[in-house]
Amino acid sequence: MSKEFTLDLAQDRAALKITKLTNNGKTRLKLLQMGITPGTKIEVLRHAPLADSLVICVRGSKLALRRNEAKEISVVEAE
Amino acid sequence: MKPPVTTVAFIGNPNVGKSALFNAITGAGQVIGNWCGKTTEACTVRTRYNAREFDFTDLPGIYGFGHSSTEELAVDKYLHAKTPDLIVAVVDALNLERNLYLVLEILERYEKAIIVLNKTDAATAHGIEINLTKLAEILGVPVISTVATSHNSAACLWQTITSSQTLWTPYRVNYPPDIEQAIERALPEQYSHPGMARWQKIKAVEKADEEKQTAIISARYAAANFITACCHHHHATESLTDKIDYWALHRWAGIPIMIAVFALLFFFTFTVSRPLSNLIGETFVYFGSAVHNIFSALKLPYMLTSLVADGLLNGIGAALGFLPQIAIFFLIYNIIQDSGYIVRVAILTDRLMSLIGLNGKIFIPLIAGYSCNVNGILASRILTSRYDRMVAMLASSYAPCSARLGVMVFMASAFFPSNEATLVMLCLLAISLGMMAVIAFLTRFFIAPEDSAVFMTEIPVYHLPHWRNLLAATLDRTLHFLKRIRNIIVYSSIIMWLLSSFPVGSFEQTYIARIGQIIEPLGSLLGLNWQLIVALIAGIPAKESALTTLGVIYNAAGSDGGLGQVLTSHITPLAAFTFLIVYMTYIPCLATVITIYQETKNWSVAICSVYGSIFLSILLGILSYNLGQLFL
Numbered sequence A: 001m002s003k004e005f006t007l008d009l010a011q012d013r014a015a016l017k018i019t020k021l022t023n024n025g026k027t028r029l030k031l032l033q034m035g036i037t038p039g040t041k042i043e044v045l046r047h048a049p050l051a052d053s054l055v056i057c058v059r060g061s062k063l064a065l066r067r068n069e070a071k072e073i074s075v076v077e078a079e
Numbered sequence B: 001m002k003p004p005v006t007t008v009a010f011i012g013n014p015n016v017g018k019s020a021l022f023n024a025i026t027g028a029g030q031v032i033g034n035w036c037g038k039t040t041e042a043c044t045v046r047t048r049y050n051a052r053e054f055d056f057t058d059l060p061g062i063y064g065f066g067h068s069s070t071e072e073l074a075v076d077k078y079l080h081a082k083t084p085d086l087i088v089a090v091v092d093a094l095n096l097e098r099n100l101y102l103v104l105e106i107l108e109r110y111e112k113a114i115i116v117l118n119k120t121d122a123a124t125a126h127g128i129e130i131n132l133t134k135l136a137e138i139l140g141v142p143v144i145s146t147v148a149t150s151h152n153s154a155a156c157l158w159q160t161i162t163s164s165q166t167l168w169t170p171y172r173v174n175y176p177p178d179i180e181q182a183i184e185r186a187l188p189e190q191y192s193h194p195g196m197a198r199w200q201k202i203k204a205v206e207k208a209d210e211e212k213q214t215a216i217i218s219a220r221y222a223a224a225n226f227i228t229a230c231c232h233h234h235h236a237t238e239s240l241t242d243k244i245d246y247w248a249l250h251r252w253a254g255i256p257i258m259i260a261v262f263a264l265l266f267f268f269t270f271t272v273s274r275p276l277s278n279l280i281g282e283t284f285v286y287f288g289s290a291v292h293n294i295f296s297a298l299k300l301p302y303m304l305t306s307l308v309a310d311g312l313l314n315g316i317g318a319a320l321g322f323l324p325q326i327a328i329f330f331l332i333y334n335i336i337q338d339s340g341y342i343v344r345v346a347i348l349t350d351r352l353m354s355l356i357g358l359n360g361k362i363f364i365p366l367i368a369g370y371s372c373n374v375n376g377i378l379a380s381r382i383l384t385s386r387y388d389r390m391v392a393m394l395a396s397s398y399a400p401c402s403a404r405l406g407v408m409v410f411m412a413s414a415f416f417p418s419n420e421a422t423l424v425m426l427c428l429l430a431i432s433l434g435m436m437a438v439i440a441f442l443t444r445f446f447i448a449p450e451d452s453a454v455f456m457t458e459i460p461v462y463h464l465p466h467w468r469n470l471l472a473a474t475l476d477r478t479l480h481f482l483k484r485i486r487n488i489i490v491y492s493s494i495i496m497w498l499l500s501s502f503p504v505g506s507f508e509q510t511y512i513a514r515i516g517q518i519i520e521p522l523g524s525l526l527g528l529n530w531q532l533i534v535a536l537i538a539g540i541p542a543k544e545s546a547l548t549t550l551g552v553i554y555n556a557a558g559s560d561g562g563l564g565q566v567l568t569s570h571i572t573p574l575a576a577f578t579f580l581i582v583y584m585t586y587i588p589c590l591a592t593v594i595t596i597y598q599e600t601k602n603w604s605v606a607i608c609s610v611y612g613s614i615f616l617s618i619l620l621g622i623l624s625y626n627l628g629q630l631f632l
């Protein structure tokens, strides 16, 4: 099993698997509702300009999230 | 006996085409565009079909039933008031799995739901195939496919809605055993009746425990994933959207491209509209002299002639000259918006905006504010947090609108040679951005910004805007402007004419000159002469009137030559620059103030915005005048 890290540290084009969400309340619910559930495979498409947000592909749709939102998502490299 | 009205509600994720479908079936004019969160409140329209009556309701887009956003609260409020007889669950064929999550939650609660698979044209183009029969079989409710933007989308939906032989056996999600046990046991006080529905028990478990909530949502997604695997096939190709986004969201090129897009927007607006504006202006001058000739041939009193020609025609002509600018600006702006680029703009500017504590989406109302402040305020509905929305509303009245920009461009080009004029305009735009930051800062003293405001947005695929929507949206804005001419500018031109024509005699004796002399002391603080101050006052009801007024005053004073020439000989460049600064910031026009009230339902906000901006603009004016004197 590879090492766990937070999504904001991921490289462009990385294929990852979500392990857990470390936030709570509304933000957590929104992430879950949008399909960011533990065990889901995601792909980091790219870091947007000035590297404050990143674009990911989850369950076939593209989402943009801020770096501080990505900090609360733990991932591992998908094998 | 009259059959009862059937209520039908449209529910679905944001940006799936609910409003487009709603418009197709009811003929209503809900706003549609390619970004998430356009519809912000429930909208109900009654329609007849085969002698039966239906109440259709368009709802805001949601990702699930919870309380994580204002959209969800709005939907919850509607569904809580009265359970609709039928749910139309609109699903985006491009994002089947994510959309199915909401569908499963709908089926958990409601027996009667029809699934409408929308955007099937775009899905086919992206290499996506979905087996409808299979999907209907698994979900246990009718499934149809539509293209909401085509003209025959309503027929198929009508048929399904009115069909009577439907069997409703909605799909049920299986939860893990420990969750099922918790659901069995759930009996919170607020629903302490024993016959509590299963979905209410599930919600209660979700609310009580975050771990269980995660497990419940994961189970629904696992089901959505399973269903998708059964009936969805994707021939992966690199789409056009990916190719465009490679550049549009490029780490270095993204922002320059965005600036270029907006520069082009303004450039086109100004270059294409200028000849048209001139044409309109000349036509009115021609009308004016024709009226002079005809009226004197008819021996009508001179005062009447002057009222019609110098007052009314002059004023309306000056305002109508802006019409091409507004129409063309909106046409291009709507293309940028409906193509989906606007979402990328929000992503690109989020960093900049978050530096001053704002959400990137705030850029959208601010940009809209550059065309007309009223639009900016209406566009701030897309913001969900109260603080962001308030800032967007207050700040968008500092964006120089096209009426103000028109006057500013005119004055700048009259006073300064063209490269200096460009610099002056850029300076002014930078100052307006600075003012927005100040507003954001000041608002923080009244409303606490919510940290939890989630930025995360879905990125829709690009599409070619539909010409019918484009024309409708552009026409709507243009008509709005024409109505303002009828409602405000006609009267303000008559008033200016009256003030500058009476009492008859020398110009120094007219009312307007007397008013001007009274406020001259304030003007001297800013280095402005009274003519300029009167023009500022005349611009309060509608910004367009300021230029008309300068024309009336200086021409009435008996000078001749074009307005630009007259102005240069009477006003110093420093005074002109100060005038422009004050003019850009001093007061939102009446329509803006009224819209702020309508959107906030709070007069004190509207009044504060007026006093605040007068105060800030005088401050800026004094600063500019004194600094200017130091350096020039």
Ligand SMILES: Nc1nc2c(ncn2[C@@H]2O[C@H](COP(=O)(O)OP(=O)(O)OP(=O)(O)O)[C@@H](O)[C@H]2O)c(=O)[nH]1
Residues within 6 Å of the ligand: B012, B013, B014, B015, B016, B017, B018, B019, B020, B021, B031, B032, B033, B034, B035, B036, B037, B038, B039, B040, B059, B060, B061, B062, B118, B119, B120, B121, B122, B146, B147, B148, B149, B150, B338, B463, B466, B469
């Ligand atoms: N290609 C294609 N585009 C569509 C179709 N239906 C809607 N659209 C486009 O999808 C976008 C969103 O449509 P809306 O009707 O505003 O979506 P909505 O679900 O009401 O969105 P919100 O109110 O933001 O939740 C618009 O740009 C429409 O032109 C369709 O069947 N095919």
Ligand SMILES: [Mg+2]
Residues within 6 Å of the ligand: B018, B019, B020, B030, B031, B032, B038, B039, B059, B060, B061
């Ligand atoms: Mg809508």
